[in-house]
Every structure is written in structure tokens, then in C-alpha cells.
Amino acid sequence: MRLVVARCEVTYSGRLSAFLPESTRLLIFKADGSVLVHADAGGYKPLNWMTPPTIVEEYGERIVVRKRAGRSEDRLEIRLAEVLSDVEHEMGEAAGLEKDGVERDLQEALAAKPDRVEEGLRLVRREWPTDIGPVDLMCRDGDGGWVAVEIKRVGTIEAVEQLTRYLDFIRSDPAKAACRGILAAQSLKPQAVTLAESRGIGCVEVDLRVLREEREPELTLFA
DSSP states (O other), X not given: OEEEEEEEEEEEESSSEEEEEEEEEEEEEOTTSOEEEEOSSSTTSOSEEEXXXXXXXXXXXXXXXXXXXXXXXXXXXXEEEEEEEEEEOOOOSOOOOOOOHHHHHHHHHHHHOGGGTSTTOEEEEEEEOOTTOOEEEXXXXXXXXXXXXXXXXXXXXXXXXXXXXXXXXXXXXXXXXXXXXXXXXEEEOHHHHHHHXXXXXXXXXXXXXXXXXXXXXXXXXXX
16 A cells, blocks of 8 residues: 655546645555545545546656546546655555444344344354355244344444345245345434335344343334
8 A cells, every 4th residue: 555645736537527726635545446535634535536446657746547437537637746755555465344342242142042133033043154245143933934134233224235135145045035134233224224114124123231131121123
């Protein structure tokens, strides 16, 4: 990864046009071809960026980043007025993302007590493998039907989309064509519940303290 701190101006052209006047910024050039332009304000989002695959060309005080976009080309041109720092770091192979402590603890607690998600539910396997990632809990219901349970700290639209992809893969097996999905979370976004309902996915709010028997249960079910 290359990190450049410089006074620069940035011009983007392609599907739209944008211009950043001269100012001190952080330029990040990643090994995968990503290029990001950051200011020292505005949170985590870059001011401008290019996603891979890209071609990076340097012409003295100019850095040009190009990317094909259909029949057109996106172009990010950086004019360097003053380079304050220019360093490269070998990052090595990245370790995989691990679930945060809450999600991991929820998964362990619900694996031990799957009936807290739905009465009669029994665990078949944790981290059930699919080609697009592991399902947190694969279970059977009281009638023997398959149920895929995805566990999140916060149930969002993205979580519903993720579970939908898992279900599409699981249901491609005729023996599991009727597999149901349940999203279990400590809290659920209303938009996520609405989307889940439209797709026949159940949503359950669970409290880790209740699962640990640290307080009385108050389970809320959204069918």
C-alpha cells in the first residue's frame, strides 16, 4: 500500500465530472488497484475514489488513474503541488474478518438454546457451509423442516439480503427446497422487518442477557 500526503488538486471525469481544488489530502493506492482521496475531515468516506481494476500512470507532478466503464473511461487526474510524505508498506495477506463479540456470543447462546428463536427448533450445525459463506445456524423445526438462522447484533436490510442469498443457495438442493429463513438480532430495523416479511423471512429480537439467564425473557417475534 502506498500512502501519499500532498497538496494537490483532483479532477474526475467519466460518467460525471467533479473537481477538488488544491488542498492537503491523503492519497491511498492499494495493491488491488483501489485509489482513494481523503481529507482530514468528513469521517471515513473518501472525497473521491476509483475501484479496481485500474491503471495508474505517473507523469512527474501528475498521477492519472484510469478505469474502463463500459464503452467509456473513468479518469481521476491528481496534480501534485507539494508532496509532504510518500511511503509504501507491504501489508501481506489480510486475515479474514471475524464476527464481533456480540454476534459470536449470540451465536453460541442460540446454538445452545435454538428454541429461543422458535419453539421446537433444534440445532443441526453451526456455521453450515455454502459456496457464498456459512449460515450461522442450520436447524430443523418441530415438523422436521429445515430452517436457516442468520444472527446479527443489528438486523438491517443488508442482513436480510445476505440471508436471502443463503436461502437461494440452500433451496437449490431439492431436499431443502422448502427451507425457511429467520433473522435473529438484538435489535431490528423496521425497514429490515418489512423487507423480510415480503420475502417470507421471520425476524426475532433476542436479548443476550436473557439467553444467559441474567434477566427475565421479553422475546418479540415478527412473523
